[in-house]
Amino acid sequence: MPSRPGQRRSILSGPSMPSPVSPIFLWFDTWEISTSAIEYWEWSIPNDGMVYKLCNFNHAMIPTGWMISAVYLNDEIIWYQYEAWDQRWSPASERAPAFAFPDVLKVVLFHVYDDYAVNHYWQMDFWREIKRS
Amino acid sequence: MSRTITDNPGGWSRSLPGHTVEYEPSFAQSFYYGGALSVAAGASATYTLSISDATHIFFPDIVNVTPQAYKEFSALVFLNDIPYIAVSNIGYVIIPMRTNPSVQLISGDHIDVAVINLDASTRQFLVKINGTKIIRPANFGHAPGAVFISSELVGPAPHTVNCIDTSTYSPTSWEWDFRDGSPKEYTQNVTHIFTVPGVYHILLKATNLYGTDYYSYPFTVT
Numbered sequence: 212m213p214s215r216p217g218q219r220r221s222i223l224s225g226p227s228m229p230s231p232v233s234p235i236f237l238w239f240d241t242w243e244i245s246t247s248a249i250e251y252w253e254w255s256i257p258n259d260g261m262v263y264k265l266c267n268f269n270h271a272m273i274p275t276g277w278m279i280s281a282v283y284l285n286d287e288i289i290w291y292q293y294e295a296w297d298q299r300w301s302p303a304s305e306r307a308p309a310f311a312f313p314d315v316l317k318v319v320l321f322h323v324y325d326d327y328a329v330n331h332y333w334q335m336d337f338w339r340e341i342k343r344s
Numbered sequence: 345m346s347r348t349i350t351d352n353p354g355g356w357s358r359s360l361p362g363h364t365v366e367y368e369p370s371f372a373q374s375f376y377y378g379g380a381l382s383v384a385a386g387a388s389a390t391y392t393l394s395i396s397d398a399t400h401i402f403f404p405d406i407v408n409v410t411p412q413a414y415k416e417f418s419a420l421v422f423l424n425d426i427p428y429i430a431v432s433n434i435g436y437v438i439i440p441m442r443t444n445p446s447v448q449l450i451s452g453d454h455i456d457v458a459v460i461n462l463d464a465s466t467r468q469f470l471v472k473i474n475g476t477k478i479i480r481p482a483n484f485g486h487a488p489g490a491v492f493i494s495s496e497l498v499g500p501a502p503h504t505v506n507c508i509d510t511s512t513y514s515p516t517s518w519e520w521d522f523r524d525g526s527p528k529e530y531t532q533n534v535t536h537i538f539t540v541p542g543v544y545h546i547l548l549k550a551t552n553l554y555g556t557d558y559y560s561y562p563f564t565v566t
Contacts, residue, residue: 234423234426234486234489239427255562257545257559257561258562259547259558259559260547261558267440267444271430273418273432275418275432296434297432299439301440301443304442304445334427334429336444338444338445341558
């Protein structure tokens with residue numbers, strides 16, 4: 212198809228670019244709680260020669276309310292939010308934090324109500340690329 | 345449920361692994377699908393978009409859920425029945441999908457948007473999905489999602505492990521690396537004996553016509 216007049220025409224060569232591996236890779240869990248508490252989940256990045264790039268972390272509470280969540284990488288905090296309704300961290304693909312073996316990710320949730328029974332839901336979505344040494 | 349499609353020749357292209365794509369406005373088209381849901385109090389309803397167009401690859405950019413009243417609700421998005429995101433809010437939600445380059449929908453795939461009405465009355469919700477689509481190369485499809493299961497994760501030497509391939513998108517070849525110096529194996533499911541104590545990250549490489557994926561899991565031999 213012809214380009215529009217004045218439209219810059221260029222070629223993107225696939226193999227020179229990061230190659231997403233489908234399908235998407237995810238890590239998630241739910242937490243049913245009715246009193247104030249802290250819970251955490253840990254995940255060691257697999258030793259599979261892949262780089263895991265985070266494209267989404269979200270934390271929702273049903274019913275909704277105020278929530279606190281934090282994400283740690285190798286015991287250092289890399290994301291934190293205290294906010295009502297839903298919490299989302301969706302870094303642009305070119306700014307996505309990347310993880311590889313032997314990194315350890317940790318998700319920490321805080322339930323701040325003493326008399327409010329809810330179901331917390333959190334999820335991380337990744338895409339993966341073959342690691343280039 | 346009614347759906348409308350609006351094609352916009354002024355769209356933009358995407359990169360694909362292993363393919364050369366021309367970056368020009370006429371190459372890609374935007375798409376828009378939408379529908380309305382009537383959801384009873386405390387109940388849920390689902391909007392499903394099934395891809396039947398075999399000639400394009402669909403990249404969802406935004407999922408938008410808007411209640412027709414400023415009331416509390418939750419929304420869950422599934423891609424081929426895999427949970428992708430869950431949100432709760434009051435006014436509306438705009439869910440970015442473009443942050444994940446692996447979200448590529450082709451013929452046979454589907455995206456579900458489940459809406460849970462947390463209000464005390466029946467409410468209407470608008471669900472909108474938009475994004476871009478590009479012409480699907482003849483040899484483009486889903487690469488496998490490599491994964492295996494085993495129940496023998498820990499044990500004393502000599503430790504026998506059975507690994508069962510549960511990879512998605514139908515691999516046609518498999519390569520198992522036990523990482524203990526033994527030869528690789530190439531059957532779909534394997535049995536292996538570790539004779540020396542240690543932690544071994546068994547690595548599965550699964551391949552089909554469209555690509556390759558890797559998966560590993562640690563086994564502890566005491």
